[in-house]
Amino acid sequence: MRALRIDRKVARFASARVAGMLAPGSGAKWGPLELDDVPAIALPGEDWVRIHPRLSGICGSDLSTVDGVSSRYFEPLVSFPFTPGHEVVADTDDGRRVVLEPVLGCVTRGIDPACPACARGELGNCERLAFGILDAGLQTGFCCDTGGGWGTEMVAHPSQLHDVPEDLSDEAAVMVEPAACAIHAALRVPITPGATVAVIGAGTLGLLTVAALRAFTPAGQIVTAARYPHQIRLAKELGASIVCESGELSRVVRRQTASMAYGDQLTGGADVVLDCVGDSATISGALQIVRPRGSVVVVGMPSSVKLELTTLWHRETSLVGAYAYGTEHLADGRTARTFDLAFSLVREARLERLVSVTYPLHQYEDAISHAANAGRRGAVKVAFDLRHDRKR
Amino acid sequence: MKGSQPLREMRLAGRAIGARGRSMRTRAKRSVGSVGFPYRAPEVPRGVTVPELPSRLEANYETAWAREAPARAVRRLLQAGPLRLFVKIVADPEIAGLDRLADFRPAKNEDPPALIFTPNHHSHLDTGLCLMAIPEPWRSKIVVGAAADYFFTTRISAASSALMLNAIPIDRESLSRKSSDFAKQLIDEGWSLLLFPEGGRSPDGWGQPFKGGAAYLSASTGAPIVPVYIDGAGAIFGKGMKRLKPGRTKVVFGQPLPPVEGENTRRFNERIELAVTELGDEALSDWWGARQRAAERRNPALTGPEYRGWRRQWALSEHRKLGKAGQRTRQKRTWPKFD
Amino acid sequence: MPRPGFVLEVDRSTPPTLFWRGENFSLEKLPAGRSRVIYAPEPLPAIKDVDAAIRHALANPIDSDPLKALMFSGMKLTIAFDDISLPLPKMRRPDIRQRVIEAVLDTAAEVGVDDVHIIAALALHRRMTEDELRHALGDRVYDAFAPRGQLYQHDAEDPNGMTSLGQTPHGEDVEINKRAAESDLLVYVNINMVAMDGGWKSTATGLSSYRSLRHHHNVNTMRQSRSFMDQHRSELHHSNWRMGKVLKESGPRIFQIETTINTDTFPAPFEFLSKREWEWGAKERATYLATTKALNRTPVKLARKIFHSIESPHQMTSIQCGEVEAVHKITTENVWKQQLVEVKGQTDILTMGIPFISPYNVHSIMNPILVACMGLGYYFNMYKGKPLVREGGVVIMTHPTYPDFHPVHHPSYIDFFEQVLADTTDPAVIEAKYEKQFAEDEWYKHLYRTGYAYHGVHPFYMWYWASHAMAHLGRTIVVGGDPRAVRRLGFTPASTMSDAFEIAQDVVGPSPTVTHLHTPPLMVADVS
Incomplete structure (x- = not known):
């Protein structure tokens, strides 16, 4: 089988970091990522199955790994060498089309009894991500024992697999996993009916979050900061009430919420701000436009950031993270698995349109550079298309 | 001949010392003693009386040279440089009311109309203050009426007054025919005039009654009078003060007063004095209050209260407190700047 | 005796015509044979005393x-x-x-x-x-x-x-x-x-x-x-x-x-702005060249500062007082005396140079909304009788239209530009949908009352000012304007005057007639 792999090569990570700083996505060329013919992966357990990826998305967290800028926090949570790729739609050997739910929780790790989080169905919060029969890895795509979506073959636990309905295209199916993340983020803090919600960033995650907010919360105004024309169009189509440029967001929120201002800090502000970028500037910006006792949800993966937290203290703002998925409690009292909600969102919001372009595996350098510059190049989601790979 | 006294002594000394002294004597004789008439002033023969020549000083000092181009150029440098700097350091004037001269500003390439500026007078600084405050184009075309019996008594003081200030000698006792004709001629030639109608610096810090010269000149030439009030100069270097006491001053220009057909000089002079009085009130209070009091003729007189003695002096200190001299700390206006 | 205003028919020997371009000016050639330039009357003599x-x-x-x-x-x-x-x-x-x-x-x-x-x-x-x-x-x-x-x-x-x-x-x-x-x-x-x-x-x-x-x-x-x-x-x-x-x-x-x-608007060295081009002597030509070339190299902030420091030699031509309506009647006559120019017939294309200043940006920035208001609100409405440009005609203005706003003076303008104009440019829709929100916004009220800000509703009025022109015109073209800002205003950007004429032909047909409003100084066209 052929797969892109990342090995623990310190010099390579360093050069990727430098290259990535100069041009986002160029870590693919100079970094630790290599396309190799690799031996088939042994099945970690009896019930595990082999699957063959059809489409495999490129996610923001993958890009930061490739560019060597991931947080050191992840070091004990990954195991080398691994094949990235966790947004996967694949074929099983018995001819089913499945979407992978990549979190490697207690069930996949053969840990019984499961940890408290897994027992509650909150898979994303699993407390045993480095233990059990698998080597460390928070998700498939970061673990040396499972392979990943950026290869022609990988292994998966049946509990990870969700059948794709016949009428759903591969492009739609590959959006299920990111959509699940977005739904989880949208439901992370309770949103009251008519609340004003601001979404920072209109990349894949931002757009999906807008769609999720519209679909699963009673939010009133959804204000989105976007940068590029296609993002503005899509954000509007997916349910944003107002789409503005990022520099305009605080003015829009001020006007929508009829706030006053102390300097750059709004006196009132949005009830909830979802930051789908996650750097110092956006989180600080979010804290400035959220109302007292409001919540800032960090959806985009942050790294080490510098924040002025006086406002958090003074205005009793909540700063919460939102990662992955599990079980959701909806506003109407229902409880559902995030992935089930994601399937319905993908179908109803026709999210396949977010897959802008696909690349064969061997053009991985172009693919990653395209993904890293997706907004500027008019794209949203970039994916690998492995359906025609000879090595499958 | 005072100059020959040391020489004679030297000659005597040489005789006492002898040969060595002789050679010295010869040298001395050659260098000085050989310069005689016509290199030296002739000695007056005994029994002859030389008739006294008319004085070329005081009112007779000839100042035409100071109005020629070279002197004007030098004066412009002196006024823009040392004089301005000196006045700024010593008196730091605030200048107000220049907008009242706007209607008299000439069009481009035209000469300014002649104006007669009539400030109150408390200090020698007044002239410098006015020369700094009076705007172009008048500043470079102004002559200053200066007391002939004060500024023009010696050649050096006369020349420097003429050069530095473009002063012309004015008889202060009575406007003599000569100086008034001369002033009229200058006004007709387009020169503006700075005259102190009080005729001299105030002896006690309060003003003196105005003399009619300026009114007469204005009425007979048609040049409007510009009342000017100078506040604070008396406290810096008033009459009788031995040392400068630097402080701050204010120069306020009033609405020019053109002569009115058929008005006699005395009336006109009263009008000028009243205008300066009103300006004085305006400078020490505010314009509206001054106008209100002017309507009721209640502006405090420049000449101070009627009573004499210590009470007059007492009132002066109260009066000064209102003006610039009373301001100890500079009030800096802060205002946001947006750009 | 000041000369009255007049209308110049442009022929091949006519020199290029002066256009304002914000904090600069340019000379533009107008098509010969079908263009005319309206010159304002010369300044009336001022009252002496x-x-x-x-x-x-x-x-x-x-x-x-x-x-x-x-x-x-x-x-x-x-x-x-x-x-x-x-x-x-x-x-x-x-x-x-x-x-x-x-x-x-x-x-x-x-x-x-x-x-x-x-x-x-x-x-x-x-x-x-x-x-x-x-x-x-x-x-x-x-x-x-x-x-x-x-x-x-x-x-x-x-x-x-x-x-x-x-x-x-x-x-x-x-x-x-x-x-x-x-x-x-x-x-x-x-x-x-x-x-x-x-x-x-x-x-x-x-x-x-x-x-x-x-x-x-x-x-x-x-x-x-x-x-x-x-x-x-x-x-x-x-x-x-x-x-x-x-x-x-x-x-x-x-x-x-x-x-x-009177309309004695600009002091030295800008007097040439009010002069007719064929009367420019060597001095005027030199000043024009020197100032435009210098302004091209001047940072726009500095250029604004220079222009806003200009003090105009305007002089009073009349004063009347008493009962409002009776007084205003005489005043209006006196204004007409200074500003009215008779013009025969309408035109297909009206051209205008937009200056650095409007009534609402003294010591401030001429933002895109004010550009629209100045062109389509003020200049377009400088007529008596019929509009200078025919219904369905085109207005071409010259202005750099930087998307710059004075943050202290025009806070609501920024929001109007970013939020309202991004949604629609239709004045009626804007009025119905947004006016109340802006007018009642406490923040704008606060800035208006305590700072130096125009009221929240003011940008709306600017837009309404232009609404008659917007309904009347087939297209508005801005020459030399920032394309994004110009499009946001609902106008068409063009890089040169000849491009603008090309674009205009799509609307008004080939060989259109052109009329240029030659400012400064201001004038009002009495169109018959």
């Missing part, structure tokens, strides 16, 4: 007793004056307002009036800074009244500062400044730069509030005003006059003082 004229006017008012007879000791006197939006550019000191107000106060002092308030009648405009007040009123008036709190600015959002005087028969609320309403005499000191100013618009607009203004500052009124420079065909003025009637019946006694100024 201004102060005497003022005194004479106050003593001999029209349809009113002399000012002195209207005053009595112990009365409440309020003097209101036009704000920073007039005249443009600011005039050299002393400003006419200072001279007139000093004369009025002199009279008041003679009579023994103590209770005097002086109010800047700025309606929903920004407050004036101390320097600006000092410039308009002079240091003497400022120093005498401001420290006592008797010189201040109208505050239309002061809950205790406004008085309602009732409604017009059309149901229009009439609300004016409380102090003015409660005065025994309200003296309004105006500068009439264009025919739109003055009359009842002074008091009924300058001292009123949003509640009152919305009745005439709206899309419908502006579309019914053909043009708002012609009082008799302007719904804007009809509404103001109706309010005037209410003011007359239940408001204070009003003594209106109106002044007109």
Whole structure:
């Protein structure tokens, strides 16, 4: 089988970091990522199955790994060498089309009894991500024992697999996993009916979050900061009430919420701000436009950031993270698995349109550079298309 | 001949010392003693009386040279440089009311109309203050009426007054025919005039009654009078003060007063004095209050209260407190700047 | 004797024509044989003795007793004056307002009036800074009244500062400044730069509030005003006059003082702007070349500073006072005398150079909304009779249209540009959907009342000002404008004048006729 792999090569990570700083996505060329013919992966357990990826998305967290800028926090949570790729739609050997739910929780790790989080169905919060029969890895795509979506073959636990309905295209199916993340983020803090919600960033995650907010919360105004024309169009189509440029967001929120201002800090502000970028500037910006006792949800993966937290203290703002998925409690009292909600969102919001372009595996350098510059190049989601790979 | 006294002594000394002294004597004789008439002033023969020549000083000092181009150029440098700097350091004037001269500003390439500026007078600084405050184009075309019996008594003081200030000698006792004709001629030639109608610096810090010269000149030439009030100069270097006491001053220009057909000089002079009085009130209070009091003729007189003695002096200190001299700390206006 | 305005037919030997381009200018060649250029009349001679004229006017008012007879000791006197939006550019000191107000106060002092308030009648405009007040009123008036709190600015959002005087028969609320309403005499000191100013618009607009203004500052009124420079065909003025009637019946006694100024607009070295191109001597040509070349290399911030520091040599040509309507009639005649140019027939394309200044950006930035208002609001409406450009025609303006906004003066403009214009440019939709939100926004109110910001609703008025032109025109093209900003305004960007003519032909057909409004100075075309 052929797969892109990342090995623990310190010099390579360093050069990727430098290259990535100069041009986002160029870590693919100079970094630790290599396309190799690799031996088939042994099945970690009896019930595990082999699957063959059809489409495999490129996610923001993958890009930061490739560019060597991931947080050191992840070091004990990954195991080398691994094949990235966790947004996967694949074929099983018995001819089913499945979407992978990549979190490697207690069930996949053969840990019984499961940890408290897994027992509650909150898979994303699993407390045993480095233990059990698998080597460390928070998700498939970061673990040396499972392979990943950026290869022609990988292994998966049946509990990870969700059948794709016949009428759903591969492009739609590959959006299920990111959509699940977005739904989880949208439901992370309770949103009251008519609340004003601001979404920072209109990349894949931002757009999906807008769609999720519209679909699963009673939010009133959804204000989105976007940068590029296609993002503005899509954000509007997916349910944003107002789409503005990022520099305009605080003015829009001020006007929508009829706030006053102390300097750059709004006196009132949005009830909830979802930051789908996650750097110092956006989180600080979010804290400035959220109302007292409001919540800032960090959806985009942050790294080490510098924040002025006086406002958090003074205005009793909540700063919460939102990662992955599990079980959701909806506003109407229902409880559902995030992935089930994601399937319905993908179908109803026709999210396949977010897959802008696909690349064969061997053009991985172009693919990653395209993904890293997706907004500027008019794209949203970039994916690998492995359906025609000879090595499958 | 005072100059020959040391020489004679030297000659005597040489005789006492002898040969060595002789050679010295010869040298001395050659260098000085050989310069005689016509290199030296002739000695007056005994029994002859030389008739006294008319004085070329005081009112007779000839100042035409100071109005020629070279002197004007030098004066412009002196006024823009040392004089301005000196006045700024010593008196730091605030200048107000220049907008009242706007209607008299000439069009481009035209000469300014002649104006007669009539400030109150408390200090020698007044002239410098006015020369700094009076705007172009008048500043470079102004002559200053200066007391002939004060500024023009010696050649050096006369020349420097003429050069530095473009002063012309004015008889202060009575406007003599000569100086008034001369002033009229200058006004007709387009020169503006700075005259102190009080005729001299105030002896006690309060003003003196105005003399009619300026009114007469204005009425007979048609040049409007510009009342000017100078506040604070008396406290810096008033009459009788031995040392400068630097402080701050204010120069306020009033609405020019053109002569009115058929008005006699005395009336006109009263009008000028009243205008300066009103300006004085305006400078020490505010314009509206001054106008209100002017309507009721209640502006405090420049000449101070009627009573004499210590009470007059007492009132002066109260009066000064209102003006610039009373301001100890500079009030800096802060205002946001947006750009 | 100043020459009257005239219309020049452009032929092959006509030199290129001057266009304003914001903080710069350019010379553009207009197509020969089918273009004409409208030149304004030369500045009328000024009154020689201004102060005497003022005194004479106050003593001999029209349809009113002399000012002195209207005053009595112990009365409440309020003097209101036009704000920073007039005249443009600011005039050299002393400003006419200072001279007139000093004369009025002199009279008041003679009579023994103590209770005097002086109010800047700025309606929903920004407050004036101390320097600006000092410039308009002079240091003497400022120093005498401001420290006592008797010189201040109208505050239309002061809950205790406004008085309602009732409604017009059309149901229009009439609300004016409380102090003015409660005065025994309200003296309004105006500068009439264009025919739109003055009359009842002074008091009924300058001292009123949003509640009152919305009745005439709206899309419908502006579309019914053909043009708002012609009082008799302007719904804007009809509404103001109706309010005037209410003011007359239940408001204070009003003594209106109106002044007109000549169009001597630019001092050295910019005099050449007002000169006809074929009369440019070597000096004018050299100045033009030197200034344009220098300005091309000047950072725009600095260029703005330079231009906004210009003090215009405007001079007063007339002063009349007394009863509002009678006074305004004479004032309007005097304005026409200076500004009217007879023009025969309409044109397909109207071209105009947009300057660095509009009434709403003195000492500030000419933002894109003001560019639109200046071109389609003011210049387009500089007509009497019919619009200069035919229905479905094209306006071509020249202006860099940087998307720059003054953050202190124009906060609501930024939001209007970013949020409202991004949604729609249709004035009627904008009015219905957004006006109330902006007008009632507490933050804008706060900035208007305590800072130096235009009221939240002000950008809407700018847009309404242009609404008649927007409905009338087939297309608006901005030459040399920032393309994104121009598109946001709903206009078409073009890089050169000839490109603009090409684009215009799509709308008006081949070989269109072109008319250029040659400013400065301002003029009004009497189109037959």
